[in-house]
Amino acid sequence: MKTLTTLTTAFAVLCSTTAVTAAECSNDTWNKVMSSGKLVVGVKADYKPWGYRNADGSLVGMEIDMAQDVADTMGVELELVPVQSSNRMQFLEQGKIDLMIATMSDRKDRREIVGIVGPNYYTSGTNLLAPDALAFADWEQIRDKPICGKQGAFYNQIVEERYGAQVIAFTGNAEAKQALRDKKCVGFVYDDSSIMADLASGEWDGFGMPMPTEDDNPWALAVPKAEENCVFGRFMSGMQYNWHVDGTLIALEEKWGIQATSYLAKEQERFKDWLAD
C-alpha cells in the first residue's frame, strides 16, 4: 500500500511537471540549432522551381533560397533534407528537421500537428494538367474519369467528393506525370503554380491547364509544434513578415521564373510601412 501511494505521488508530481513545462518555452530546437551551428531544413526535391535538383544534383529553388536566408540571419550553416508531401510533417515531429519549407498548404488539421506560423508566404489553388485534345473547360467534365494525383495533396479528396472523379494517387510527381503521359488518366490534379511552371518548361506540348483554379489555399512553413509560440516560431513569423515587406518573395518569384501572383503584391501592400514614402 505504501509503495502504491509513493508511486501515485511520484506519478502526480511527474504529471504536474510536464504540465508546467508544456506551458513554458524550453526552446529546445532553437537552442540546439544555435549550439550546433547548423539548421536542418526540410524542402521539396520534386517541385520545380520551388525545390528541385539541378543538373549537378544539388537542391535549388525558391524555397531553398528562403531557407538559406533563414540560416544566414541566424548565423548558422544550412543543411537541406528532401521531404515528400506524405512525410514532411512526420520529419518535423520526429526532429529529423528543424524547419519545414515544403510547399505545404496551410490546413486546420495540419496546424494541430506542426507549428504553423504566419504570415503565409505564398498561395496556390487546385487545377488540372490535361491534354488540349480533351477540350476540358469545366470541373464537372471529369466526373467518373480517372485522374492522376499525388499522395499527400489535400485536394485529392475534394476532387473525389465534389466532382466524383476517380483519383489514382501515386507516391511521387514523376509517377503521376508518367501515368498521364501514358494516357492512363485524363489529367493530373495539382497546384496551379506547379502546373504553370511545368507548362512553361516546354516539356508539355499539347497539354494545358484548362480548369478555373479552385480552393486557393495559402502555403505555410512550419516549426516543431513546441516551438510555435516560442523563440523559433516568433522568429519565423518575423522572417516571413520581412520577406513580404521588403519584396524578397516577389524578387525570388521573378528570379525563379514563376508567374507573378497577385497574392504577394496584395500582402506587400497590406504590410506596408506607414512611414515609408
Place this chain on the structure above:
Amino acid sequence: MLEAFQEFFRQFAADHPTWNFIFFYEERQWNKVISGLWMTIKLSVVCVIFSVIIGIVGAAMQGARSAIVRGIVQGYIQFFRNTPPFVQLLFFYFALGRFTPTYSPDGWLEVPIISNVGWAIISLSFFAGAFNVEIFRAGVEAVPKSTQEASEALGFTRLQTFAYIVLPLALRVSIPSLNNNLVNLVKTTTQAFVIAVPELLYQSITIWNDFPSAQNPMMLVLFISYLALVGILVLGMNKWERSMRIPGYGA
C-alpha cells in the same frame, strides 16, 4: 449504441489530437479502410494461389529432359528472385504496360487491358513463384531416387511419376518453407502501393494525408490487419500440414 460509439471516438480525438480514430465515426473513411482491406485480401489470396501454381509447374519443368526448358526456368528464377519486387512492379506497370493492347473510352485515354491491379497480381505472383520453384525443388530432391525408379518400374510416365509420386511427397517436405514464403508474399502486397493499387497501405496513407491526426490509429490498423491476415494464413497452413502428415514419413 452506434451513436454512442461514434461519439466516444469523436470525443477521444478532441482530447487526444494524435489519436483521431476518424474511420470509426466518418463513413467515407470507414469505407476506405474496408475497401483497402478487401483489396489486400483479394491481392493476397490470388497471388498465393498463382504463386503456388507457378512453383509446382516450375519445379516440374526443372525436371524436364530438355535443357532449354530447364534453362528457361533457371533464367526466370534468377530474374525474379534477384531483383526487388518494388522495381519489378514499376517495370511491369510503366515499361511493359506500354506494350499491352489498350482500349479507349473517350478517344484520348488509353486504358490498358491489364490494370494496375492486374500488373500487381502478375508481378507479385511471379516474384513469390520464383521462390516457390526453389522451395518445391528442395522437396523434390528430398524424394529418394529409388522411389522414382520404383514408379518407373511400375510403368509410370515421367509426368505421372511427378504428379502421383514425387509431388505429394515433395509437398510435405516443402510446406514449412512454403509457409514462410507465403507469409512474406502477403506482406509484400503492400508494395503494390507504388503503382497506386488501392490496397490497405494506400488507403491508410490517403487517410492520414487528409487527416494527419489519424496517422497513429491508421498504423495501428495496419499492424492489426496484417497480424490477423498472416495469422489466418499460418493457421491454415499448419492445419494443412497436419492433415497431410504421413506417419513415419519425414520426421
